[in-house]
Amino acid sequence: MATIPWLVDVLRAAGVQVVVEGDWLNRMRPGSFDPIGVLWHHTASTSSASNPHPALGICINGRSDLPGPLCQALVDYNGVFHVISAGRCNHAGVSGGSGPIPAGDGNTLMIGWEIDYNGVNQEMTAAQYNASLAATAAVLTRLGRDSSYARGHRETSTTGKIDPSFIDLNVMRADVAARMAGGGTAWSSTVDNTTSGRFTASANWGVSSYSSQRYGADYRYADPVAASDVAWYRFNVPATANYRVEAWWPANSGYNSAAPYIVATSTGNQTVRVDQRATGGQWRILGTFTLPAGDANRVGVSRWSNATGLVVADAVRLTRV
Template sequence: MAISWLADVLRGAGVQVVEEGDWLSRSAGSSFSPIGVLWHHTAAPSSASRPAPALGICINGRSDLPGPLCHALVDYHGVFHVISANRANHAGRSAGSGPIPAGDGNTLMVGWEIDYAGDGGGGVRQEMTQAQYDASVLATAAVLDRLGRDASYARGHRETSTTGKIDPSFIDLDVMRADVAAAMGGAPPTEPPSGGTRLRATVGNLNVRTTPSTSGAVVASLANGTVMTVDCQAVGEAVTIGGNTSRNWARISSPASGYVTCHYVETGPNLRVDACPV
């Protein structure tokens, strides 16, 4: 099916849209019946003066993969460049993640290419801008609502890839899904403790763990979760909740300098990390 409604739905959600050429006809095949949204990063360094460096490739494709390579590219300023209303070559084979089954990811998912370098693209380490994040959350919520699906149908490419993709880098996907759920009118993410700073995007080589032990010390209780004290530590620590160590700590989005105490709030399947200034 064609998603010819895409530009109008995005505008209705308050997202700035640019329609790129004959996007209604641009296609990478006929098998397209999306049930979810997949997030990517382009690995191209973007900037305020060069906000959409990967736009041409996303439209026209590469020598090894014909375009379109996504349904929309999200530029540095959070503008959605709508590229295709039909099947796009963005997802490859899906290994299955959450409610997204294994199968042809290009059939199953609408794809956003968020234009930033990520973990070393072009020799640059770059995180998603806040404008890109906010627009991607709004757009994802609007499309999932149109598809009749909830926020669990939003996935990152690294969650569905069968070939070891790492995108989108420096983003806690559970947190991003929680923000999509909030945008869809669900329970909003828990606000950070007083003095804290909500973390969304991530940069640097930092992680967090509980203290004084791996199980943590409960310092306060909330109606919908538990706040625990943690310290900023090196990457590689795993979180232990009730003996379950299957979830790793989300990276924090600030350098360790000035942030020695952090908190996380566990709310069901979602993990939100907050950094508290010294």
């Protein structure tokens, strides 16, 4: 049976932080293993800064109904790769085929990353996303495959798997391709509420540093009203293209459950409503939009919400994809 004893060296060479979990070279399931691609999962466990890898033990040892190891590596909340196995793992089940990955035994065909987040009211952190990109690009390069050989479990599953949730897999593959082509130097820009000349809001928006989940020194807040009164984030977009739009907010039970973010796209404004009571302290993807080139207000937070609770404006990030 083939193994991938090069995995740790390849990950570290790509700048991925690695923790080796015990005898990873000899921890594996019986059966064939001749991988041609990478499969992305989420663990369904809730990770956090204080508990960054709650599913690690299960991924190593398995469950009563499925013996471990359950992946080649677990990606924790901070983007650290915990390498578990150099051989076959019980992570993929039967592959129904997706892209260039054929139908067949997914555990033979693919190397699995279990990204440790719950996938219900929690998405992968920016650290998990970026580490997964770097690791996937490095491993596919080692296998001699292109980014199309990276798949999500929901794409190959024959049993209705939904993982990994809250991610556009085509965008993630495009980001892997960018890494493979030139080190992932796609344009990206972040504007915080304190970024000079890049954030504007009326005097109705207060300033707070109450939540430790804030991005930077503080954030802005306002009561919801039946009027727009937008807090705007200004970006100098380099070219008309597709951009991933992400927002950061501190979560609190007293904040707004339907806070409206406005994205000024090439075809007009689009509104995305988010629940600012939950999943704070991390980048949350609002979507991928075509934005026009130029220096202008591109993303805003409006006060026009029918929900109760304060509307928060903290930070926004654009990344060309």
